[in-house]
Amino acid sequence: MCADQLIKAQRDQLIAILGRGSVENFESILDHLLAWDLLNWEEYEYVKSPRLLSSSSRNLLDIVACKGTRACELFILVLEDVIHSSLLTNLILGNYKPPEKTDESSASPSLLASQTLQKHRPDVVRKLHGRIAAVLELLHRCGHFSKYECVEIHLPIYTPSQQARKLLDLTKAKGDDTAQVLLDYIDSESGPIKSVLGNVCLKYQEKLSSTLAAQSRFLTNYAGTENMCLEDVYVDCILEISNTTGTNGCLRRLIGLEDIFGPDGILNKDAETVLITGEAGSGKSTSLQQMQQLWAAKQAFQDFTFVFVFSCRRLNFIDKHISLEMLLFEHCCWPDHHQDEVFQYILDHPEEIMFMFDGFDELKFQFTDEERHCSPTKPTIALNLIFNLLQGNLMKNTKKVMTSRPSAVTAILRKYLQKEMTLKGFSPEGIEMFIRKCHSNSSSAERILYFVEANPALHGLCHVPFFCWIVSKCHEQLMQNGSDFTPTMTDVYLLILEHFLLHFTHSSQGMNEVLPSQVGAILHLSKLALDGLTSCCYIFSAVQLQEAEVSEEDISLGFLVHSHSASHASSVVNNRNYEFLHITVQCFFAALYITLDDDVGQSTLYSLFKPRQKKTSSFMMSATCIEGCPFYCHQSPEQHENRSETMLQGAKRSNLQITASFVSGLLSGRHRNLMGKSSLIQKQSKKYKLVKKYLEKSIQKHFLSIPPAVGGEKKSMHALPEFVWWIKCIYEMQDSDLAKQAVSKLEVDHLKLTYCGIGPVECTALAYVLKHLKNPVGLQLDYNSVGDVGIEQLLPCLNVCHSIYLRANNISDQGVSKLVDRALGCCNLQKIALFHNNLTDACIQNFAKLLIHNDNFLALRLGNNHLTGAGAEVLAEGLKQNNSIQYLGLWGNKIGDAGACAIAAALEDNTSMLWLSLVGNDIGSRGARALAAMLKKNTVLEELCLQENSLVDEDMLHFAEGLQNNSSLKVLKLANNKISRKGMEFIATALKHNITIASVWRKPCYCRGDSKNDQSRKKIDILIKILKKELCDL
Ligand SMILES: Nc1ncnc2c1ncn2[C@@H]1O[C@H](COP(=O)(O)OP(=O)(O)OP(=O)(O)O)[C@@H](O)[C@H]1O
């Protein structure tokens, strides 16, 4: 029977089906018929005019029947597309196979815009879904639709598809210009247009997308204790796509999450699974959550009609046999109606389906391709369904994206991977963005950022998003313990430990309960860590793990990760190697072993804390250790102790220092009760006393080694590298008696810690200890990375400093304002040097205040900052009211003439300033004249440095005059100006009348008289002679 006869024969049933069906279905059929030109516009308007659906259906069938067999064939095609198959099964149509519709969809360039819209009407209706408001706004803005028309179309009584159709109908009525605007908008929205969804599928899509949106809205952390809105905290991670290129290793590129299905990095084009690997906490689950959000909010992945998301951890719990339909509907999202219809759509449109599997490593069983399962309806175990989905045996042509820690990726699985990507965590900018997002209060974000950035170990950790979150979070948490509570590194790492354990045990207990319950695993891992450190071993083979009794369960705590650092070749051979998440985490575990294990005794502790003697070669030592001593062998406690002690000598010094700081922290009163065992507390107290003794002794020995001061100079100590480490250990111990004791015998005038890698963390420790000094010292911290946060950390010890030197320490106005605020109350502090930082005029008010307030202040050096004339003017106000300052250094700023004039005016009557440097400050004639005039009045200034300015010969005339009337200046530095012979002659003449001046620098190699203060006529003559000789050379 041909199509027109079929329709005629089944007319009654067809009318009944269409009449009882939904308006949406009916209109959707009309869309297709219009698109295929089976209906002209008049016919369409006639059929859709409001009347009973059955009567409209009758009219439609009449029209279609009149149009011949081909029209009827296409009509049947549409029916099958739009109406659910179960409704059509009673019709002969159900068995009728209409001829394939020829593909006429490619746009013909000769079509008018309105014709194009009509030709693609079903797709356009779909595309407009969710964008009606935006399109109406656009058309209104361009003057095509009136406000009233927009409101009318957007009435909530219409479904989104109906609104789209009304919009299209009005566009058609308005003409081609309007149609073009709409077409342009549609073209600008990327993505291919999918097949038209029936109402049932649309409903399911809506339900699925709201389910996924709700599921992925909040980010649950490891402990599950806090919910953060993903949108508020999400930061893009570095996603690296690797393309193995044979012998040349891997080419790596970065891509965005939205591009993971793109053509980049395809290794196997027949496979359909994209794998994202990443270490624990690198953001895999969060990235999938973000993908869900993007899809549900229609911001990306819109080629997919349905997205099904599964947590592998949860799939483990499905213990009965299930079919694919059950998996999708019962374990992801249940369709409220017409399940069969929805499922059929899914089966029929696999290219519109995406599956997400999070945490493949968490599946109970390893991937296998042994059991083939192709039936979408036959039940099997859930894992088998997943494995077959991944292989493409089931639901071929769907897209699959899966995340896993690298350890679970086997060679068999790789056969089915289309591509593999690695999530590398946050970039440095990402860390900053994340911390700012987590802390709405910008000043606390700033504090944490400084804290993190200034501490390389922490900053390194923060590239792992999970650590970043913990560090950021726990910093805040620790601060909440009270305003005088200072967090130690041990506090931070213990918090990391706690979060991992809570995540692993899914428990909501506190640290005190969870830690004792996992003590076995901790001891296994910590022994592995210590033995690794002592033999410089950071990557552990399966054998080593076995020997250390580290079980799979211990590994799954998450501190050990699959090792990547081995070379390509060795990783192929030996791909089950593990390493600690981070070297500092290994140190932390080693420290846990040292503090918790009964067999670790005095000599191990001693060798951990003692200063290292120069060894023959640490490499040799570690090599011997590794060869001569198997990684694990059975030993008596004594042997064990001897071995640990000997082997500590082989460990890297920096790692031992970190370990020692953690040991100090873990033994501190704060953490000694970690395991809640009284016997352990006793042993730890003993270890604590030992460590305390070593630290005290080491520091005092260091002090004793300081050579005595020579020839009237003050005693100065240049700290040994170990000094800062010991100080940090004391800080970790949080024992103020120890701090007091440690520095009680320090009798130096100057403590030099230049180039010692001092950042805020070290500043905290330094201040903690140095505040107990008996006598004030000069604290020289030049060329470190103290920063504004470090400054704040130093404040507690500012009163025991008579001078503080902070050259080149990345300090800005903010830090300075805190420093000076505190300095106002510190009567001992007399000198501040801040050469080469980031200071601007904004901080000068603080110094002016300091000058006015502190009448014993002696020296201020602000060279090589960003000060201008305005800043110098403010400073001059302070200078006017100060009569103690002797040294002022402003070298390398830009104070210009205005600044020079202000300073000069302030110094006219000054009675204390001995030395003034205005080198390299853009000073010209006006400033020079003011300074020269100041010399006439000033009676105390001994040295004036004016090199590298723009002084000219005429200015020297003024200086000559100034010098003739001055009796205090001994040194005038004028090198690198624009002064010629003529200018120097002015000076030479003036020197005949000046008996004080001892040297005048004109070239970088200055000419000078006798340096002694004996201002004899004879010496001046020599000086003039030298000057004259120089003039002849010119
Ligand atoms: N892109 C991100 N933006 C903001 N925070 C993130 C991001 N990625 C991860 N995080 C933070 O790190 C935590 C851990 O991330 P996530 O659970 O995604 O890691 P994972 O790689 O799945 O770890 P595991 O291997 O243990 O499953 C999150 O709870 C969140 O606090």
Ligand SMILES: [Mg+2]
């Ligand atoms: Mg995860």
